Amino acid sequence: MSAIGELRKISTDKKTKAEKKADRRDNKAAYLFLAPWFLGLSLITVGPMLVSLYLSFTKYNLLQAPKFTGLENFTRMLGDERLHNALGVTFVYVFVSVPLQLAAALALAVLLDRGLRGLAFYRSVFYLPSLLGSSVAIAVLWKQVFGSEGLVNVFLGFFGVEGQSWIANPSTALSTLITLNVWTFGAPMVIFLAGLRQIPTMYYEAAEVDGATKWQRFLRITLPLLTPIIFFNLVLQIIHAFQSFTQAFIISGGTGGPADSTLFYTLYLYNRGFANFDMGYASALAWVLLLIIGAFTAINFWASKYWVFYDD
Amino acid sequence: MTETIEAPTSSFVAVAGANATMDPRERRRLAKASGKPGWKRVIKHIVLILVGLLMLYPVIWLVVSSLRPTDEIFRNPGIIFDSFEVENYTVGWNTLSEPFSVFLINSVLVVLGCIVGNLVSCSMAAYAFARLRFSGKRWWFVVMLTTIMLPVHVIIVPQYILFSQLGWVNTFLPLILPKILATDAFFIFLMVQFIRGIPTELDEAARLDGCGHPRIFLRIILPLMVPALATTAIFTFIWTWNDFFSQLIYLTKPNMYTIPLALRAFMDAQSSTSWGPMFAMSVVSLIPIFLVFLFGQRYLISGIATTGGK
Secondary structure (H helix, E strand, C coil): CCHHHHHHHHCCCCCCHHHHHHCCCCHHHHHHHCHHHHHHHHHHHHHHHHHHHHHCCEECCCCCCCEECCCHHHHHHHCCHHHHHHHHHHHHHHHHHHHHHHHHHHHHHHHHCCCCCCHHHHHHHHHHHHHHCCCHHHHHHHHHHCCCCCHHHHHHHHCCCCCCCCCCCCCCHHHHHHHHHHHCCHHHHHHHHHHHHCCCHHHHHHHHHCCCCHHHHHHHHHHHHHHHHHHHHHHHHHHHHHCCCHHHHHHCCCCCCCCCCCCCHHHHHHHHHHHCCCHHHHHHHHHHHHHHHHHHHHHHHHHHHHHCCCCC | CHHHHHHHHHHHHHHCCCCCCCCHHHHHHHHHHCCCCHHHHHHHHHHHHHHHHHHHHHHHHHHHHCCCCHHHHCCCCCCCCCCCCCHHHHHHHCCCCCCHHHHHHHHHHHHHHHHHHHHHHHHHHHHHHHHCCCCCHHHHHHHHHHHHCCCCHHHHHHHHHHHHHCCCCCCCHHHHHHHHCCCCHHHHHHHHHHHHCCCHHHHHHHHHCCCCHHHHHHHHHHHHCHHHHHHHHHHHHHHHHHCCHHHHHHCCCHHHCCHHHHHHHHHHHCCHHHHHHHHHHHHHHHHHHHHHHHHHHHHHHHHHHHHCCC
């Protein structure tokens, strides 16, 4: 079903010699059809990746030729306190917002499943924010809603609570961004719904006959059979969250403030590269980001052996 | 509304390999037969409606507030249309050095270029991966799947250097060219999944009749994969319309600004007293997404259900 399932399948099946020969049948046509993709892969993806790997070992400001400096960019990272802070902010964002977002997605998917009247309507309502969530317009809205005279404080005022500016306070600014990410739980929810539909109803019928309670049915049937989907959503949302940029940029006015409390890794990278034209360092940061994302994805795949249940 | 949306969605899901085990009506009958008391269902609906309202409240409030005078925005948290002031819209439209129509047109041009690029290049690549046998196919397929997960940041610096040396900064080419070269591998995967669900008998028959691959692709596969093309077009629309990072990097002249850049410039230029016009232009920027969502949601839902979204 998913890209991840696909990769898992490829790594397990093997082929005979005769099959391998037949596999070359359409070489000419294939390279014709794949020509744009090959061009894109080499010129837009792999080529620039290799160049950025090279640049990460240089000092480069776009005006003078890149100067090879060995590992200097990487040793500089060790002492770069703003970077350490950015890493902290990003980790908190990823590891708080993704579990919350997936929990909300799973809870509502389970509520919506099993022949509920108006399902398509509810699904649309919950899904819409995930389409709007990455827009600048919603970031603008968030800035007002959580501002000192914003919507949240107007409501708090009704209860006699004196609000503060959630955006301007370094200890709450990040949580407004986390809220925004949780708000977009609709996309993983739709994936959960599709997964729930593939669980054969006979399992539930059998469990019911045996007198299993609703909670037991959820824990013993739904949850185990849904683990591949949970895993899939987890991998994707973590990769996605590490790359968040727009919302922090707009809400903090491009600075990652107040007091660097919303300075996402990508925002710091952008500021080094495109505001300070420190392209060598930015490239090094980009590669470290790739390694971090790769490491977390690898850990996820490794850990999946212990909790993901494949029915096939 | 519910049933008409339901039907095509589940058929797409079935075609693309994920079989829907039961028709929703059947499920409903089952739920009723299991003797669930009515009041439990009512509570469930109340919970769902409250959650839905909470989710959409800020967005509805944004729309309603955009029609209120600015000082009212800070006092009135209600979401009832009580004021209908279009002044925010006329003021907002002309606040920046160019009228908002310029940014709208720019965004539309970028979006159209990206849609055409993705449709042509991704469908070609998908046909090769789904139907053709060629050496190294598995390896290339794995490479393709891996690029879906690649962060844009590891390529953006050299890409920027390349495009700026070609003199393409402040043109739409850096945004559109990658799509023409099928770098949105997510859509290749989506289309591969779909083509695999089309019976191979059709192209085998055509092949026996002497059709070459370009013809099979154009005459048989493409017409049958219209739902997948629609899903691609819609997702490309929304993601490109919302895209901020690459547009921020490549478009720096105000007359080349797209909608997200214009909103950002607006935000930086204005003091907090102009939330009204700001809100109005935010609403303008969200209307196209909302319309696409309204008319294309079955393709969106089936698209993320079959491939897992992005």
